[in-house]
Amino acid sequence: MAATMKLSTLGYAASMLSTGLLDEQFQKLLLLQDGSDPNFVVEIITLFCEDGERTIGELTKQLDKRCVNFDEVADFVHKLEGSSATVGAQRVKNACIQFLEFCKEKSRDGCLKTLDTLRVVFYDVSGKFKAMLQLEQQQAEATK
Amino acid sequence: MDRRRIRVLLVEDEEIHRVVARVVLRAAGVEVEEAENGAEAVRHVRERVTGGGGAYDLILTDKQMPVMDGLEATRQIRAMGVVTPIVAVSSDSLPSDVQAFIAAGANDFAPKPLTKEKLGHILAKFGLA
Numbered sequence: 001m002a003a004t005m006k007l008s009t010l011g012y013a014a015s016m017l018s019t020g021l022l023d024e025q026f027q028k029l030l031l032l033q034d035g036s037d038p039n040f041v042v043e044i045i046t047l048f049c050e051d052g053e054r055t056i057g058e059l060t061k062q063l064d065k066r067c068v069n070f071d072e073v074a075d076f077v078h079k080l081e082g083s084s085a086t087v088g089a090q091r092v093k094n095a096c097i098q099f100l101e102f103c104k105e106k107s108r109d110g111c112l113k114t115l116d117t118l119r120v121v122f123y124d125v126s127g128k129f130k131a132m133l134q135l136e137q138q139q140a141e142a143t144k
Numbered sequence: 145m146d147r148r149r150i151r152v153l154l155v156e157d158e159e160i161h162r163v164v165a166r167v168v169l170r171a172a173g174v175e176v177e178e179a180e181n182g183a184e185a186v187r188h189v190r191e192r193v194t195g196g197g198g199a200y201d202l203i204l205t206d207k208q209m210p211v212m213d214g215l216e217a218t219r220q221i222r223a224m225g226v227v228t229p230i231v232a233v234s235s236d237s238l239p240s241d242v243q244a245f246i247a248a249g250a251n252d253f254a255p256k257p258l259t260k261e262k263l264g265h266i267l268a269k270f271g272l273a
Contacts, residue, residue: 025257025259028259029164030259030261032164032167032168032169033167036165036170037167040163040167043163044160044163044164047159047160047163048160051158051160075208077209078235078236079158081235082158082161082235082256082257083158083160083161085158085235085256085257086161086164086256086257087160
């Protein structure tokens, strides 16, 4: 696999940047990738998608409880906020920031509403990330 | 004369942040050791102090971690008499979070994620560039 992403994959990433789905942090990650760590961006994206899915599952469970532990909910949201900031998933990060406000207010309704928003923005960006990785994989196989 | 590589202890429980920080640190030419929580970090530091392996040049630590958080790890490292610069790298970046870390004995704070620019600033600040 080439040390850098193919031009078409970079084009895909560029469209995610231009629509505000990703911010300049993702560009910084792309620039960090070099020959000594050719799978760095793939690894980061994969970790973000897997961790994010697990976190959203946990949040759903936590908010379904009769007695919600808002500190525990906030811990999960905080983790997703951190990983979304790391990968440049701007809208996911912003949804997490809003979520944390409702956790502070101990508002189950606010948290549930924001969880819906979080689900939408997370699956939007993770779906596009997965499509990008698939494109990269297909291009790598085509050039073998 | 060969210049010894800077030795950094990275204290971070989440893999995604360790992967990014590792790449940023290695790109800067530093030697990285990792701890997944504050208790491991304290153990690593103690081993260097008692084992004569030479102190770390820099410790980068997250705040929220299982077993022992970054604040407690910072307090315990300082209680050993270790003066290595400790920089908190955390998403918790309210003034109260920063003040808590400084009160625990940290030297500085950088909001996540760690980037080349932030690391460059940290290394320059502590004369490690």
